[in-house]
Amino acid sequence: MIRKITGTLAAALDASIDLAVGPMTLGLLVPACDLDHYRARIGREVELHTLLYLEGDASRGNLEPRLIGFLSPEDRAFFDLFTTVKGIGPKTALRALTEPVGTLAAHIESRDARALTKLPGIGKRTAELIVAELAGKCVKFVTGPIRPVPTPTRTIPTGPDEDALQALIRLGERRSDAEVLLTRARTALPESADLNQLVTEMLRQRAAR
Numbered sequence: 001m002i003r004k005i006t007g008t009l010a011a012a013l014d015a016s017i018d019l020a021v022g023p024m025t026l027g028l029l030v031p032a033c034d035l036d037h038y039r040a041r042i043g044r045e046v047e048l049h050t051l052l053y054l055e056g057d058a059s060r061g062n063l064e065p066r067l068i069g070f071l072s073p074e075d076r077a078f079f080d081l082f083t084t085v086k087g088i089g090p091k092t093a094l095r096a097l098t099e100p101v102g103t104l105a106a107h108i109e110s111r112d113a114r115a116l117t118k119l120p121g122i123g124k125r126t127a128e129l130i131v132a133e134l135a136g137k138c139v140k141f142v143t144g145p146i147r148p149v150p151t152p153t154r155t156i157p158t159g160p161d162e163d164a165l166q167a168l169i170r171l172g173e174r175r176s177d178a179e180v181l182l183t184r185a186r187t188a189l190p191e192s193a194d195l196n197q198l199v200t201e202m203l204r205q206r207a208a209r
Contacts, residue, residue, distance in 0.1 A: 002067065006047045012038040015094065017069065019048070028069035029090075031079070031097035032120075037071065049076045053090050068094065075101050078141045085133050086184055086205075087126055095120050102143025108134050109142055125187040132180045161186075164198040173206070181205050 005028075007021035017038050019026045028048065030038065038046070048069035056063040068090065070076040078101045083093050096119040097104065107115040108131060116127035161182060168178040185193075185201035193201070 002050050002052055004047065004049050005069070006045065009038060009041050009044055009046050012042060019046070019069070026067065028067045029094055030069050031075070031094055033098050033100055034071055049073050051076055051079065055090075066090070074141060078105065078138070081134065081137060082130075085126075085130050087129070087187065092121050096122050100143070101141050105138035105141035106143070108138045109136070111135055125183070129183050129187050132183045160193075160195040160198055163195050164202060167195075167199050168202055168206070178202070 005019065005021060005026070007019040007026070009017060010020045010025055011018040012035055015032070015035075016027055016029050019028055028050070049072060051068045051070070053066055053068070054063040055066050068076075068079070070079065079090075079093060079097070082088060082097075082104075083090060088096070098119060104116075104119075111131050113124070113127040113131045116122050116130055117124055119127075122130070164185070165175065165178045165182055168181060169175055173181070181202040182198070184205045185198050188205075189197055189201055
């Protein structure tokens, strides 16, 4: 595992940088919010905390290693956590991270799904899923104050949504966990999904945990 690299910054492109390390020049993907930082440091030595992942289809034998560079171990740890959310892979996360990690963590801990929808590639359902799954886990990454979003009234699930929640609760699921499963199911299914489809998808999501 490559955990850290030091080299001379040779170029900063649209979504990646070139780093000269000895006789080699490595291409690293970087979060969108860090590109201006790198562009101001062309020709200077930089230290990157790295994460390696494989991109492609293993069944077709076309996996390709990709190296991602971060400015700090904390940024790397947040990225690791962020990509545990269903539907957010490394590429989606890199494109979405247009704000500093501390700011994004504050949005999540404030349960401000609306702020998250302003990130590239993050829709309403995905933003709600991020909040449902990561709120409470991002406190250590927050660099500013956490301002809870005012919620004068709580949206109470009705119809198929409430029936699906009750079905999972009867199977021994806590309501809070059932609500996370419901959010996941709604993200995966079309708006027209009926009760049976919701419960089936929630059970599938529970089995995949």
